Amino acid sequence: MTTIETFPNPNPNREYSISHVNPEFTSVCPKTGLPDFATITVTYIPNQTCIELKSLKYYYLDFRNKGIFFEAVTNQILDDLVAVSKPKWMEVVAEFNTRGGINSIITVEHFEEEK
Amino acid sequence: MTTIETFPNPNPNREYSISHVNPEFTSVCPKTGLPDFATITVTYIPNQTCIELKSLKYYYLDFRNKGIFFEAVTNQILDDLVAVSKPKWMEVVAEFNTRGGINSIITVEHFEEEK
Amino acid sequence: MTTIETFPNPNPNREYSISHVNPEFTSVCPKTGLPDFATITVTYIPNQTCIELKSLKYYYLDFRNKGIFFEAVTNQILDDLVAVSKPKWMEVVAEFNTRGGINSIITVEHFEEEK
Amino acid sequence: MTTIETFPNPNPNREYSISHVNPEFTSVCPKTGLPDFATITVTYIPNQTCIELKSLKYYYLDFRNKGIFFEAVTNQILDDLVAVSKPKWMEVVAEFNTRGGINSIITVEHFEEEK
Amino acid sequence: MTTIETFPNPNPNREYSISHVNPEFTSVCPKTGLPDFATITVTYIPNQTCIELKSLKYYYLDFRNKGIFFEAVTNQILDDLVAVSKPKWMEVVAEFNTRGGINSIITVEHFEEEK
Amino acid sequence: MTTIETFPNPNPNREYSISHVNPEFTSVCPKTGLPDFATITVTYIPNQTCIELKSLKYYYLDFRNKGIFFEAVTNQILDDLVAVSKPKWMEVVAEFNTRGGINSIITVEHFEEEK
Amino acid sequence: MTTIETFPNPNPNREYSISHVNPEFTSVCPKTGLPDFATITVTYIPNQTCIELKSLKYYYLDFRNKGIFFEAVTNQILDDLVAVSKPKWMEVVAEFNTRGGINSIITVEHFEEEK
Amino acid sequence: MTTIETFPNPNPNREYSISHVNPEFTSVCPKTGLPDFATITVTYIPNQTCIELKSLKYYYLDFRNKGIFFEAVTNQILDDLVAVSKPKWMEVVAEFNTRGGINSIITVEHFEEEK
Amino acid sequence: MTTIETFPNPNPNREYSISHVNPEFTSVCPKTGLPDFATITVTYIPNQTCIELKSLKYYYLDFRNKGIFFEAVTNQILDDLVAVSKPKWMEVVAEFNTRGGINSIITVEHFEEEK
Amino acid sequence: MTTIETFPNPNPNREYSISHVNPEFTSVCPKTGLPDFATITVTYIPNQTCIELKSLKYYYLDFRNKGIFFEAVTNQILDDLVAVSKPKWMEVVAEFNTRGGINSIITVEHFEEEK
Secondary structure (H helix, E strand, O other): OOOOOEEEOOOOOOOOEEEEEEEEEEEEOOOOOOEEEEEEEEEEEOOOEEEOHHHHHHHHHOOOOOEOOHHHHHHHHHHHHHHHHOOOEEEEEEEEEEEOOEEEEEEEEEEOOOO | OOOOOEEEOOOOOOOOEEEEEEEEEEEEOOOOOOEEEEEEEEEEEOOOEEEOHHHHHHHHHOOOOOEOOHHHHHHHHHHHHHHHHOOOEEEEEEEEEEEOOEEEEEEEEEEOOOO | OOOOOEEEOOOOOOOOEEEEEEEEEEEEOOOOOOEEEEEEEEEEEOOOEEEOHHHHHHHHHOOOOOEOOHHHHHHHHHHHHHHHHOOOEEEEEEEEEEEOOEEEEEEEEEEOOOO | OOOOOEEEOOOOOOOOEEEEEEEEEEEEOOOOOOEEEEEEEEEEEOOOEEEOHHHHHHHHHOOOOOEOOHHHHHHHHHHHHHHHHOOOEEEEEEEEEEEOOEEEEEEEEEEOOOO | OOOOOEEEOOOOOOOOEEEEEEEEEEEEOOOOOOEEEEEEEEEEEOOOEEEOHHHHHHHHHOOOOOEOOHHHHHHHHHHHHHHHHOOOEEEEEEEEEEEOOEEEEEEEEEEOOOO | OOOOOEEEOOOOOOOOEEEEEEEEEEEEOOOOOOEEEEEEEEEEEOOOEEEOHHHHHHHHHOOOOOEOOHHHHHHHHHHHHHHHHOOOEEEEEEEEEEEOOEEEEEEEEEEOOOO | OOOOOEEEOOOOOOOOEEEEEEEEEEEEOOOOOOEEEEEEEEEEEOOOEEEOHHHHHHHHHOOOOOEOOHHHHHHHHHHHHHHHHOOOEEEEEEEEEEEOOEEEEEEEEEEOOOO | OOOOOEEEOOOOOOOOEEEEEEEEEEEEOOOOOOEEEEEEEEEEEOOOEEEOHHHHHHHHHOOOOOEOOHHHHHHHHHHHHHHHHOOOEEEEEEEEEEEOOEEEEEEEEEEOOOO | OOOOOEEEOOOOOOOOEEEEEEEEEEEEOOOOOOEEEEEEEEEEEOOOEEEOHHHHHHHHHOOOOOEOOHHHHHHHHHHHHHHHHOOOEEEEEEEEEEEOOEEEEEEEEEEOOOO | OOOOOEEEOOOOOOOOEEEEEEEEEEEEOOOOOOEEEEEEEEEEEOOOEEEOHHHHHHHHHOOOOOEOOHHHHHHHHHHHHHHHHOOOEEEEEEEEEEEOOEEEEEEEEEEOOOO
């Protein structure tokens, strides 16, 4: 499994947001074995660390031949990115291409726990 | 009548939203017998179950030769999907193609009852 | 004058919205005698009755050769539709085509009076 | 200077909004003497009077050969239109064409003073 | 380093907003030495001074051959513009072109400190 | 019936083309009595005379309450404009709005007869 | 089977073209029993007769529940319309919605036989 | 009158084309005194000289307050640019904004005379 | 390797064209091991056989994890489809997504040999 | 100066075309010292060699800080790419961003000399 790398947030005292939009995400449907395609948009407010872009690209490649459902893959990306970067807030939106004439969009959000 | 199937929500502890957009919905006008066409967008926050996509497609096919008015079909889709999936929140938006030079959009919403 | 017909709201217990978009509205400028063109969008939350689509189309046709100003026609459509359908809420947006290089948009709203 | 004409608001008891969009505004840069081009959008909630469209067009023409900065022209249009029509609320948005590779948008707002 | 010039706000008593959109920003990736391209949008509510457009253009040119990361450059533009113009509020949005199949958008905001 | 006016071609020795696009044409369906809407595009190579734009606008207004079929109206516009302006070549394209879910486009052409 | 009606060409001495665009065509896949959706564009140069628009709409409705392949349905529409209207030239373009991630476009043409 | 400047064609032995698109052209209607707006596109194959861009911009400014008809201004721009640059081929396309609900496009062409 | 299936052309006596557009093609760059994404459009005039759509989809899947250059993959698809369907004419257009800031489009064509 | 690399054409017996579109080209205006931005599209029919994409990207970077006019840079790119790849045909289209309110497009072509 690819390690998502991080680097120190250059402005940890300011709340600001970062979005990374990947229109080339692809995984495999566990039922049919056929590929699924999606645009994945990650938006977050960094805490002490930012997500390194190149390692994010390699992380997405791990799904290329993996069988996983729409709802599960979106939640897993959020869980993995939260674990590694501990953001103040993060949202993952996955817009899947038409399957059987229907488009699907999954939106998941994480809020930093109260301390 | 097609049974809408469900599967267990993989993340029942997180509030997140799922949208399914179907631009190929068609039913029949009960007055004229002519077909109506619409884009149906279902958006919901799942509770314990998610709606299975393939059975949703077959459910929509049941309307193909059924005579039913715009307002009624939109409300019925919401009622049927709520009954089977018991979501925390659900919205159905039906955008009907031009009839007599006029487009129509019906928007219905369901909120989970307080316990 | 055309009578706008209504039919009983199939779901009077649920608050939901209905939009009818007519991009083919035309009336006559009372000053110049030249035609005006607009897209009229009516959106409302029905109470006990819904507006019948075909009679709405014929109602709009009554304006085809009538001289009336932008602000007046938009308010009149709202008044006429409210009188006949007694909605919980209604909005009329009229987007007029370019005249003298300027586009105009009039937006009027009605709220049901407190009982 | 052109006089902006007004006419009595046909529905002074109802709060509603009116927008006039002019994509053909042009003035002159006081620094370079070169023309500037903008789309000016005026939106307001009328009080007792509405702005007459034709006189608005002629009012805009007064700027055609006048040297004036972006920020100043947008504020002046708001001041002039407020003075003449005394609206409940008014907003002027000026979207200027690219100059030196940069587009500029100025947004100014007026609220009726408390009585 | 280019000095960002300012001029006195022509309407310091009115809160209004100014946006400058530059689709031709380019800097250099400090890791690869390859150029990055972005659209930079600065929006602010001026206090006593406005940012002079031509000096802003020259300020952006200083980044043309400078190695700097996405997150850092967006924060630095905000810091530099705030220092010179002391606005009531300012936002900088940087939308970077596709790198490795991924687009990135950084959004930073400044609020005037309470006095 | 409105007279289409002409004026002398300022460059009769050069072959060049003129297009006039009218997106606000409306006539009446002789079968149903309901209005039809179309965009009419006239393109021609002038001979000795050009068509005057304002009289063309008034000519189109004559169709506003006239019952006439798609194919007939397009041919008649061509015949009328050719009779009055005797162009080297003329084309009329009429793009009618959706009726019964179907858009129609009629294209007619005239070539100057050999002398 | 619906009869496609025709009416006499109002200008049989002029070669001109007529297009009818139907974005609401639907038939059934004979393999899967699932519906197919297409935009059908018929363009022709009429001879002595034109195709009547309303009967064309009803003719298309005959395919609503009929199992037929993409290539076959496009050829059959051309054959049926040629048989009934005997045009100088006709083209049928069928643009089918995505199936299995692939869009298909079939283009067939008919030329009048030499006499 | 502004002089259109030229510079020597850097590749006189190769036939290639140059287009200059100006979406900010404005002149005055000689009938009404109101401004007209157009996008002017000049395309040419240079001979020995190319048109200098900055002087072209100033040349266009000469029309800002000049009363001239659509057909005449398009032909004059072609004549002026041909006189000064003697191209192998040149085309001027002028797309005028809506006046009285109608857009106009004038297209004129020049071919080098046989030697 | 997947076998591309064919079926008998239902109208072998008529020359007509068939296009299949696949926006979800993906292969692997042999140099970097990173995935490439493309839209592949196959257009052909069938002879005795047509290409079966489902087997075409599976044929494309064979490239999912295959290392192959842009120019080579486009030529190979043409060669494979020509070998199996022996069309009168075929064209393959491959539009590759941005790599290093550059989009690439490869277009290859096959003509039936003279007999 | 970067060397543009080539690789052997995998199908030298087939005439086919290759396009590379670079929307991130930038050079410097020799008059003002300000940057110019363009989209450069190279299209060619290869002979024995194809242009290697990565070296093309580096070749374009050489212009980043070079002062050169629109017409000259477009011709030079064609000359350099022809010299290195000796194509059967090549076209370079350079679409420059707005300068002084005017967009410019330069199109140059090369044909292989007869042998």
